[in-house]
Amino acid sequence: MGKLTTHILDLTCGKPAADVKVELKKLDESIMKEAYTNNDGRVDVPLLAGEELVSGEYVMEFHAGDYFASKNVNTADQPFLTIVTVRFHLADPEADYHIPLLLSPFGYQVYRGS
Known part of the structure; x- marks a missing residue:
């Protein structure tokens, strides 16, 4: 089964961005999920995994x-950027x-990573 993950790098200091609130919505x-990034700039568990991950448009x-x-x-x-919104299709x-x-x-820059 597939999974959806994310991480954030703060380009002002070249380090992971900790304690950033991330919300996922279909x-x-x-809101389906709400999480905060850890010290490595990642959420601790996938935002979606297994049967939770279904085809569709997400934000x-x-x-x-x-x-x-x-x-x-x-x-x-x-602040210039308040909430960075990324809309994508799984x-x-x-x-x-x-x-x-x-x-x-x-x-900012966002992309589909591996």
Whole structure:
């Protein structure tokens, strides 16, 4: 059975981003999972695994503004990025999906990893 995982790298310091709130939703539904990243920038268990992982459209929200505010990183009065939203489609419930986020206070990159 497949699984969905994520991790976050803080590009301002080149280290994993710990204590970032991550929310996962199936499109047009309520929050399915809520987790925080650990010291390695990863959630402790897959966001979806086994029978939980079904085909469909999903939204993952990374609470970047709260993270950078806690680090006193932003130079602006208000954070530029508040919540980074990634919308994606999981096609194969048997596959492993990994969604890494490279994050800075003013930009980000996301991709399907392995």
